[in-house]
Amino acid sequence: MSDYKIYSGTSQIRAMEIKNILESEGIEYYELNKLDSSYTGILGELQLYVSEADSEKAQQLMESIEDE
Template sequence: MSTKRIFSGTSPVEIMGIKNLLESEGIECFEINKSDSSYVGLLGEIEIYVDESQVEKALTALKTYKSE
């Protein structure tokens, strides 16, 4: 299985919302948290990955999310 990063950010709340959106669209995703737990939101990012076969669908869902 090959995956691709489709989003990264510093807000755990935003990441959770995006993951919920993707999962509600039937898109499996996972996150890799590269943030420093001592400085949440300041150092490092949280990345969301999906399977390459679902990248187009995920990006379309993200465009809808960002336009709202």
């Protein structure tokens, strides 16, 4: 199974919003938290991944929330 990165950034709020949307649509994801706890928002990033099977639907959801 291949994984598709749906989000990469430093905003924990944005990541939480995306996770809530994915959960409401029944899309499974996993998160890699590469943020440095001493310098949150400055060093590192959060990454969200979905399966390749869900990547198209997840991408459409991302585009729809970016248009808002």
